[in-house]
Amino acid sequence: MEPESTRIHIVLLGMPTMLREIVRTVIEEAPEMDVIAVLPSGDLRQALDLDPDVLISGGDEADAFLKERCAARAIAISDDGRTATLCEMRPHRESLAELSAERLAEVIRGAR
Structure with a gap:
């Protein structure tokens, strides 16, 4: 282990x-x-409290999870105070098309 x-x-x-x-079987393998x-x-609040590396959900709950967990902003101001940069983490959605057991495991590994 x-x-x-x-x-x-x-x-x-x-x-x-x-x-x-089916998803659980893929993960357990x-x-x-x-x-x-x-x-x-x-039960989004409990999912957030558990702080998983990866959330797999039905419907649109993944978007809500990411908005709560990853929608962060930071402003970096230059030393002279003349310029600044806004840095944001935003949800990203990408179609995975035809999903096989191998592809699901690959995506989970890459999501970390």
Whole structure:
């Protein structure tokens, strides 16, 4: 078993039962991944409290999760105070098209 710091912690949120079980099987076959919680739709607060490395959700809950967790802004002002830069972390959405077990595991590994 891998050290805890290198494991990928995953929360499944608001997924239909059959889909959730398929996804869970894929994750359980990857030795470095753990499903730390399976939550019903709408339980976003608990998902945020668990602070997973990856959230896999049904519907649009992934967008809400990212808005709560990653919508950060920082303003960097130059030493002379004349210029500044706004830095933002924003949700990013990319179609994964046809999803296979191998592709799902690859995407989870890359999301960390």
